Amino acid sequence: EVQLVESGGVLVQPGGSLRLSCAASGLTFSSYAMTWVRQAPGKGLEWVSGISGGDGSPYYTDSVKGRFTISRDNSESTLYLQMNSLRVEDTAVYYCAKASSSSCYSRIDYWGQGTQVTVSS
Amino acid sequence: DIVMTQSPDSLAVSLGERATINCKSSQSVLSSSNNKNYLAWYQQKPGQPPKLLIYWASTRESGVPDRFSGSGSGTDFTLTISTLQAEDVAVYYCQQYYRPPFTFGPGTRVDIK
Numbered sequence: 673e674v675q676l677v678e679s680g681g682v683l684v685q686p687g688g689s690l691r692l693s694c695a696a697s698g699l700t701f702s703s704y705a706m707t708w709v710r711q712a713p714g715k716g717l718e719w720v721s722g723i724s725g726g727d728g729s730p731y732y733t734d735s736v737k738g739r740f741t742i743s744r745d746n747s748e749s750t751l752y753l754q755m756n757s758l759r760v761e762d763t764a765v766y767y768c769a770k771a772s773s774s775s776c777y778s779r780i781d782y783w784g785q786g787t788q789v790t791v792s793s
Numbered sequence: 794d795i796v797m798t799q800s801p802d803s804l805a806v807s808l809g810e811r812a813t814i815n816c817k818s819s820q821s822v823l824s825s826s827n828n829k830n831y832l833a834w835y836q837q838k839p840g841q842p843p844k845l846l847i848y849w850a851s852t853r854e855s856g857v858p859d860r861f862s863g864s865g866s867g868t869d870f871t872l873t874i875s876t877l878q879a880e881d882v883a884v885y886y887c888q889q890y891y892r893p894p895f896t897f898g899p900g901t902r903v904d905i906k
Contacts, residue, residue: 707895709843717835717843717886717897733894734794767842777890779833781854783842 674698674782676768681787688758688791694751694768694784701749705771707780708742708753710764710789720766721753725774736762758791765789795820795889797898805906812874814901816887821867824891831891834863834872837900838883846885847872879905 680692694706707722721742722731730742741754751768765786771778796819806812822831830850835843845854847863850870860875874881882905887898 709897716884716900717837717888719888719895719897722893722895731893731895769842772848776893776895777831779845779848779890780835780843780888781845783844785842 674770676770676782676784678766678768678784678787681766681789683790683792684758685793686758686760686791690755690758690789692753692755692766692768692787692789696749696751696768696770699749699770701744702746703774705774705776705778706742706744706751707769707771707776708751709767709769709780709783710762711767711786712761712764715764718764722771722776723751724776725771729776731776755789758789760791763789763791794894795822795892795896797887797889797896799885799887799898799901801901802899803902803904805904806874806877807906808879809876810906812877812881812903814872814885814887814903816865816870816872816898818868818870818889818891820892822889822891823867830866830870831889832863832865832870833888833890834861835886835888836881836883837886843886874903877903877905 708720768784769780770782832850834847837843
């Protein structure tokens with residue numbers, strides 16, 4: 673059974689940094705693209721970033737480009753999201769999610785339970 | 794970026810009746826190379842992560858009840874719940890995975906009338 677467990681979400685001040693982790697199990701991690709999706713309080717889903725399973729190509733939504741960095745450690749089956757220059761509007765539940773193939777151009781078929789990131793002074 | 798819109802924002806349907814949700818993309822998500830629409834539908838219940846229902850616009854995910862169906866092509870898509878059950882109360886999202894960023898629609902809330 674595929675399991676995705678996020679960690680690292682905390683309360684941080686504007687301008688601060690944070691690294692989220694997602695530990696994956698029950699799958700051949702290196703074979704799949706992985707994604708971060710966030711959901712602000714009471715709002716809809718926002719695709720944030722993805723990384724392919726093959727060459728590790730990263731993709732970002734415009735609002736996080738230059739501030740967030742997605743990476744993966746296939747030997748540890750772990751996905752990361754380094755978040756710098758955090759803004760109040762980055763406050764959200766961050767979901768780790770698995771794509772159905774090694775390409776980011778594929779549906780999301782498994783989701784973690786999410787980790788809460790709160791940016792506030 | 795491809796902008797996804799959904800209508801209605803919310804709807805209330807009687808148990809056993811049909812619910813229909815529309816999704817529109819600002820650009821076609823139909824690939825000419827494989828003739829597939831890069832469009833998925835997800836269901837999110839309160840306090841839970843989303844769940845995949847439909848992919849390639851009309852292919853039902855394994856284990857999803859057959860009362861859920863998807864249709865459409867190009868820029869216009871529909872999710873239909875043929876006979877609404879109490880457990881279908883949720884927010885439904887469409888997503889395009891044709892071009893990054895892989896944007897979601899704003900969601901449609903489905904309740905029982």
